[in-house]
Amino acid sequence: MRYKDIFSSLFWMVIGAGLCYGGYELELGTLHDPGSGFIFFWVGLIMVGLSLSIFIRALKEKGKAGEMRLIWSEVQWKKIVSVLVALFLYGYFFQTLGFILSAALLLVFLFKAVEPQRWSVAILGAVVSSLVAYVVFQVWLGSQLPKGLLDIG
Amino acid sequence: MDLLNYLNIGFGVALQPINLFYCFAGVLIGTLIGVLPGIGPVGAMSLLLPTTFKTTPEAAIIMLAGIYYGAMYGGSTTSILVNIPGEAASVVTCLDGYQMARQGRAGPALGIAAFGSFIAGTLSILGLMLVAPPLSRFALKFGPPEYFTLMVLGLTVLIYLAHGSMPKALIMATFGIVLGLIGMDSINARPRLTFDRMELMDGVGLVPIVMGLFGISEVLLNIEQKIRRDIFQTKIKGLLPTAKDWRDSAGPIARGSVLGFFLGILPGGGAVISSFISYAVEKRVSKHPERFGKGAIEGVAAPEAANNAATGGAFIPLMTMGIPPNVIMAMLLGAFMIHGVQPGPLMMKQNPGLFWGVIASMYIGNGMLLVLNLPLIGMWVKVLKVPYRILFPLILLFCLIGVYSVSNAVFDIYIMVVFGIVGYLMKKFEYEGAPLVLAFVLGPLLENNLRKSLIMSQGDFSIFFLRPLSAASLIIAIFLLISPLIPWMGKKRHEIPKEGLS
Numbered sequence: 001m002r003y004k005d006i007f008s009s010l011f012w013m014v015i016g017a018g019l020c021y022g023g024y025e026l027e028l029g030t031l032h033d034p035g036s037g038f039i040f041f042w043v044g045l046i047m048v049g050l051s052l053s054i055f056i057r058a059l060k061e062k063g064k065a066g067e068m069r070l071i072w073s074e075v076q077w078k079k080i081v082s083v084l085v086a087l088f089l090y091g092y093f094f095q096t097l098g099f100i101l102s103a104a105l106l107l108v109f110l111f112k113a114v115e116p117q118r119w120s121v122a123i124l125g126a127v128v129s130s131l132v133a134y135v136v137f138q139v140w141l142g143s144q145l146p147k148g149l150l151d152i153g
Numbered sequence: 154m155d156l157l158n159y160l161n162i163g164f165g166v167a168l169q170p171i172n173l174f175y176c177f178a179g180v181l182i183g184t185l186i187g188v189l190p191g192i193g194p195v196g197a198m199s200l201l202l203p204t205t206f207k208t209t210p211e212a213a214i215i216m217l218a219g220i221y222y223g224a225m226y227g228g229s230t231t232s233i234l235v236n237i238p239g240e241a242a243s244v245v246t247c248l249d250g251y252q253m254a255r256q257g258r259a260g261p262a263l264g265i266a267a268f269g270s271f272i273a274g275t276l277s278i279l280g281l282m283l284v285a286p287p288l289s290r291f292a293l294k295f296g297p298p299e300y301f302t303l304m305v306l307g308l309t310v311l312i313y314l315a316h317g318s319m320p321k322a323l324i325m326a327t328f329g330i331v332l333g334l335i336g337m338d339s340i341n342a343r344p345r346l347t348f349d350r351m352e353l354m355d356g357v358g359l360v361p362i363v364m365g366l367f368g369i370s371e372v373l374l375n376i377e378q379k380i381r382r383d384i385f386q387t388k389i390k391g392l393l394p395t396a397k398d399w400r401d402s403a404g405p406i407a408r409g410s411v412l413g414f415f416l417g418i419l420p421g422g423g424a425v426i427s428s429f430i431s432y433a434v435e436k437r438v439s440k441h442p443e444r445f446g447k448g449a450i451e452g453v454a455a456p457e458a459a460n461n462a463a464t465g466g467a468f469i470p471l472m473t474m475g476i477p478p479n480v481i482m483a484m485l486l487g488a489f490m491i492h493g494v495q496p497g498p499l500m501m502k503q504n505p506g507l508f509w510g511v512i513a514s515m516y517i518g519n520g521m522l523l524v525l526n527l528p529l530i531g532m533w534v535k536v537l538k539v540p541y542r543i544l545f546p547l548i549l550l551f552c553l554i555g556v557y558s559v560s561n562a563v564f565d566i567y568i569m570v571v572f573g574i575v576g577y578l579m580k581k582f583e584y585e586g587a588p589l590v591l592a593f594v595l596g597p598l599l600e601n602n603l604r605k606s607l608i609m610s611q612g613d614f615s616i617f618f619l620r621p622l623s624a625a626s627l628i629i630a631i632f633l634l635i636s637p638l639i640p641w642m643g644k645k646r647h648e649i650p651k652e653g654l655s
Contacts, residue, residue, distance in 0.1 A: 005582075008321075022346060031612055034607075039330075039600055040331065043330055047324060047327045050320045053320050071581050071582075074377065076376070079376050080376070080577075083376065083549070087570045106549075106550065110546035111546055130550070141207070142206075143203060
């Protein structure tokens with residue numbers, strides 16, 4: 001059994017079934033006059049069929065022993081989760097703090113959290129990079145980055 | 154005579170100082186992206202798309218195209234010096250390029266890669282110039298059924314050539330179509346899969362999806378494994394290949410150019426496949442195939458020529474029919490749309506300055522790349538030495554700025570991060586991103602042309618089989634889809650990419 005494919009095919013089966021339901025709710029219409037949900041329903045059905053074929057093949061095939069464990073054992077949870085949380089927090093506080101402050105904070109965190117640098121490198125790197133990015137994107141290229149607390153922008 | 158006239162118009166546009174600047178910026182960034190592992194041309198193009206909003210469409214497309222073919226040039230440098238391909242299209246170059254570097258011949262390897270790319274790039278632009286106008290005229294006769302079936306064929310070829318399992322690639326394509334249809338129904342304005350979020354009424358943007366799948370997910374994958382980059386510590390000297398090198402490489406460059414150009418036109422083909430196939434071809438026609446993998450210059454010249462020629466070829470379906478053959482061209486289609494230009498058979502007539510300007514800029518860009526890649530090779534080697542722990546926070550920051558600048562919406566940042574996670578999981582579970590993105594772009598066009606076709610035929614599906622071109626496209630697509638069930642065809646599908654490496 002290829003556990004990888006079993007899990008992923010089950011996931012897509014659920015998504016496909018959800019699409020079928022969503023499509024049905026949106027109205028299918030007829031072949032001559034397709035409704036809003038027509039394409040979702042059929043695409044969902046195709047998805048279910050495809051995932052079923054992956055599922056059946058995965059059951060028959062010989063997988064590696066401890067395959068699932070192997071995928072997750074190499075994941076460095078701390079690094080991945082901390083980067084993702086930092087990105088979501090950046091999004092959450094972006095408007096309030098403004099671009100320069102939120103970018104500098106994010107960079108300091110990334111420089112320190114994943115493969116720790118010296119504080120001086122992290123802070124200097126973060127401040128210089130966010131200021132350069134600000135000049136390039138806001139001043140030269142005219143992006144409209146939020147001003148936030150510092151009221152610069 | 155007409156052609157010369159058009160070229161005149163093209164160079165008139167491309168040689169304007171502002172367009173020259175954007176061309177230079179494009180090829181420079183492209184080379185940089187090609188050199189740096191961890192961010193590819195698709196990510197870079199989506200990143201820089203917002204910076205083109207205030208420019209003319211000509212400048213925007215000239216720069217984005219420059220990133221594309223510049224990345225193909227730059228990718229070879231890391232393959233040869235570090236044995237890490239900067240781009241997927243340079244994977245094969247590692248085989249003989251790195252061996253040449255180990256034997257003290259890094260200079261000629263880099264040289265032939267740059268010259269081969271230049272020659273092939275120029276030849277493919279010539280091809281583009283000759284093939285595009287008649288094809289555009291021909292495409293004017295296409296109706297919705299032809300467009301619908303050609304897009305189906307394009308997607309099918311992409312799925313057929315996907316590296317992994319075909320059902321997985323098909324699932325990705327169906328998922329892409331669904332994502333592309335989120336938002337208001339164009340016929341009755343009914344919200345579809347918007348989950349009552351106002352932000353989703355206009356649909357999901359291409360940029361957040363692409364940046365998530367190709368930018369954020371790459372970073373996530375890279376930070377959990379230490380990238381070891383042992384740069385070859387020899388002095389790079391004698392970049393000019395010797396007369397013997399030239400004799401050995403002339404044939405491979407010529408064959409690589411032709412092969413790359415035609416495979417570039419095919420949907421789903423593009424630079425990656427053409428580099429693999431051209432390597433396999435050279436190995437087969439060579440009198441000494443045993444030299445391949447041990448530092449044969451042909452093994453560098455052919456794939457590098459092919460991947461550059463493919464970039465020129467890939468413009469043909471986009472510029473003449475408005476159908477992007479690969480993910481990068483899908484990004485360019487997005488850029489055209491943002492600037493209010495509809496690529497297709499009418500573009501050459503309605504926007505000759507843009508069409509020929511982009512082509513002329515590619516000539517100029519190829520020349521710039523030769524200058525950037527040969528004398529400045531030392532600088533690129535230095536760039537290679539920037540550690541990833543410094544690089545990845547900056548890549549993430551650029552992604553965040555890029556995605557926000559497109560729509561000024563924080564919601565898009567969340568979408569990008571979510572698709573970063575999706576892309577990360579897809580790699581873990583062996584699903585490919587390319588069919589998803591192409592289907593996402595083609596989804597609404599597919600639905601639109603399907604509905605139009607059915608209105609034309611009053612709901613009769615036989616319209617797709619009664620018109621010769623659409624019938625042929627559909628038959629080929631169906632054949633490709635059922636081919637894994639035919640034993641010898643299924644085997645052949647997996648042999649294509651593998652053969653180059655065996």
